[in-house]
Amino acid sequence: MxxxxxxxxxxxxxxxxxxxxxxxxxxxxxxxxxxxxxxxxxxxxxxxxxxxxxxxxxxxxxxxxxxxxxxxxxxxxxxxxxxxxxxxxxxxxxxxxxxxxxxxxxxxxxxxxxxxxxxxxxxxxxxxxxxxxxxxxxxxxxxxxxxxxxxxxxxxxxxxxxxxxxxxxxxxxxxxxxxxxxxxxxxxxxxxxxxxxxxxxxxxxxxxxxxxxxxxxxxxxxxxxxxxxxxxxFVASIAGLNRVEGVSGDGGWRWGDLRLTSTDTASRALAEKDGVALAAVFRPQDVQIVGDGESDAGAWPARIARLEPTLAGMRVHTESCRVEVSLSEAAGLLVGDPVLLRVDPADVRFVPLA
Known part of the structure; x- marks a missing residue:
């Protein structure tokens, strides 16, 4: 030195x-x-x-x-x-x-x-x-x-x-x-x-x-x-973000049944080439529960794995991500229930995997 x-x-x-x-x-x-x-x-x-x-x-x-x-x-x-x-x-x-x-x-x-x-x-x-x-x-x-x-x-x-x-x-x-x-x-x-x-x-x-x-x-x-x-x-957890690892494809990103796009310029550039390992990053409060299994374009199916009370309402854990909802939105939700989730492309970013 x-x-x-x-x-x-x-x-x-x-x-x-x-x-x-x-x-x-x-x-x-x-x-x-x-x-x-x-x-x-x-x-x-x-x-x-x-x-x-x-x-x-x-x-x-x-x-x-x-x-x-x-x-x-x-x-x-x-x-x-x-x-x-x-x-x-x-x-x-x-x-x-x-x-x-x-x-x-x-x-x-x-x-x-x-x-x-x-x-x-x-x-x-x-x-x-x-x-x-x-x-x-x-x-x-x-x-x-x-x-x-x-x-x-x-x-x-x-x-x-x-x-x-x-x-x-x-x-x-x-x-x-x-x-x-x-x-x-x-x-x-x-x-x-x-x-x-x-x-x-x-x-x-x-x-x-x-x-x-x-x-x-x-x-x-x-x-x-x-x-x-x-x-x-770990970094995603302390930052309060969802981070899901997948690959680019069809101008967006995919992981199993989960397909996401982003309006962020840098994220779109990363997703231009198919098969690139990327992580999709988005906030739990930006995820919406839009249905209980019925068809909804742009949404992906998930199943509730755990429900965790928070000061603001309820944190819904699924196999793909976490969702923050109010107590009124959480009413009737049970562990094991199928749900449909959606996140606006404006709230999604893609980052390369290290």
Missing amino acids: SAAQGLRAHVVVPREHFVVDVALQVAAGETVAIMGPSGAGKSTVMQALAGIVGMTAGEIEIDGRVVDRIAAPRVRTEPARRGIVLLGQNPRLFPHLTVRENVAFGPRAGGVAAAIARSNADEWLDRVGLPGAGGRMPHELSGGEGQRVAVARALAAAPRAVLLDEPLVALDPDTAGEIRRMLREQLQGTTTVAVTHDAGDAVALAERLIVVERGRVRQHGQVREVLAAPASA
């Missing part, structure tokens, strides 16, 4: 059933999100970057300085000396220190005078929305307040990079929203890698998204672009 600002890494760590082998590059001041199924290796990547987990191959470079390299000449920098801070679900505040002393701990350990470190700590507490909280003890804080203090403590140490490993997952929705807004404001200009299971977090915090499945990068790119063109069933 050549010297550059930001974070560059190639992480290789064996797991029980697969090897985590992920390369990533984060520009100085950029935030990159990592998403993937449970057990895909996301946290392993973060722990390797922080120096908590050892690698068997690869290299980690931060702001032009190699902090970990397996090949000769071997480099192994201790976690505390990497300039990389890892924040997880647990704030891990020192229980015997006040909030102010927790935030001042890093600068003081780095040689900053106590009075200056404490004054800076109070400034950071103001910035994260906890003015005047310096004298409180960690056990007096709510979960959201603890995470705010953890962010202040991390940033007060002036790290080269911040790693966020699902810090919002244990918080209630309102608190998580407040912390998300605070993170977006306070991490401006800080090189950041954020692991999350929530597409909303990725959109709110990050410029780019990396999807990891079974230890490998499955898809990467601008956050909204990745979510709009899912390369796997």
Whole structure:
């Protein structure tokens, strides 16, 4: 790796059933999100970057300085000396220190005078929305307040990079929203890698998204672009989309009895050649149940496999796709019922299979 600002890494760590082998590059001041199924290796990547987990191959470079390299000449920098801070679900505040002393701990350990470190700590507490909280003890804080203090403590140490490993997952929705807004404001200009299971977090915090499945990068790119063109069933699920794999044919797309066309220019170009492997992508709420087995041009037959209540109504699962309907539309539907489904070509996109 050549010297550059930001974070560059190639992480290789064996797991029980697969090897985590992920390369990533984060520009100085950029935030990159990592998403993937449970057990895909996301946290392993973060722990390797922080120096908590050892690698068997690869290299980690931060702001032009190699902090970990397996090949000769071997480099192994201790976690505390990497300039990389890892924040997880647990704030891990020192229980015997006040909030102010927790935030001042890093600068003081780095040689900053106590009075200056404490004054800076109070400034950071103001910035994260906890003015005047310096004298409180960690056990007096709510979960959201603890995470705010953890962010202040991390940033007060002036790290080269911040790693966020699902810090919002244990918080209630309102608190998580407040912390998300605070993170977006306070991490401006800080090189950041954020692991999350929530597409909303990725959109709110990050410029780019990396999807990891079974230890490998499955898809990467601008956050909204990745979510709009899912390369796997997992990405489609977090984006709230149907994704059905089929082939182009007759100027459209087909999978079994399902035939779809699209008015999207790029999608139509992909479907021009017959036999090209494509995925059809469309939203569950754009699918209509138009009949119970009677003929209806442009619709395809399906059978209800599962009914799942949602806040807005009912999610109807079929062998081909999911359908979102209101409670009134769901009235009378039963598992096993045959139905006819239709989606407007304007709501369909085709994407090539990776």
